[in-house]
Amino acid sequence: MDSFELNKILGAILASCLVLLVMNFTANALFAPVPPAKPGFEIAVKEEAAGGGEAAAPAKSEPIEKLLQTxxxxxxxxxxxxxxACHTFAKGEPNRVGPNLWGIVGDHKxxxxxxxxxxxxxxAKGGEWTDEDLNQFLTSPKGFIPGTAMGFAGIPKDSERADVIDYLHTLADTPVPLPTASK
Known part of the structure; x- marks a missing residue:
């Protein structure tokens, strides 16, 4: 191979690199990415009361037995x-970040x-998942079981919690009956 052929090969490689470099500069000028103002996602978690003192008592809500009637x-x-995002509901489905919730009502914690x-x-909490326990847990998981790994902030609306607990009652081979409201 003579030097002329070698020069042509090296020139072709150099020209290809130069074309790629010019295309890169042009693409960056036309499609400049805009970095986010605040990277990441914010996870909504209820904050503890400042000063380590007792938190203000939440507003008294209706008893769960009464809410479940409607x-x-x-x-x-x-x-x-x-x-x-964290749980599965159907019988036999695998656990995710949280456990499968089939048959949770009346099951051991x-x-x-x-x-x-x-x-x-x-x-360490122990006991069974009653309607009242589920109601308190869904209101504030970390408030009901301090130290729980569940990072969910809770469901603040009484009627929505009652709807979810009513739905959880249906997730069993033999569903636990709904409680009757005491007057």
Whole structure:
């Protein structure tokens, strides 16, 4: 191979690099990316009361038994869609970040759930998931079980919580009956 052929090959490589470089500068000038003002996503979490003192008592709400009398399973299924990021609902589905919620009403807290690894705080709470416990937990998970790993801020609206609990009642082979409202 003579030097003329070698010069042509090296010239072609150099010209290709030069064309790529010019295309890069042109693309960056035409399609300049705009960096976000604040990187990342904000996760809504209720903050603790400042000063380490006792938090202000929440407004007294209706008893869950009374709210469940007017609750809607359909509305509860729609409201529970926000839980799908971490939980599954159908029988036999795998756990995700949180456990599968099939048969949760009346089940033991921090146990079972297809081998899900519950936090120490959830295991220590003990007892069964009653309607009142579910209501308090869905209002403020970290308020009901301090130290829980659940990062959900809670459902502040009474009727929406009742709808979700009514929906959770339907997720079982033999559903736990709804309580009757005491007068």
């Amino acid at each position: 609750a809607s399973v359909e509305k509860g299924a729609a409201a529970a869609k926000k839980c799908l 921090g146990e079972g759930r297809g081998g899900f690894n519950f936090s120490a705080a959830m295991k």
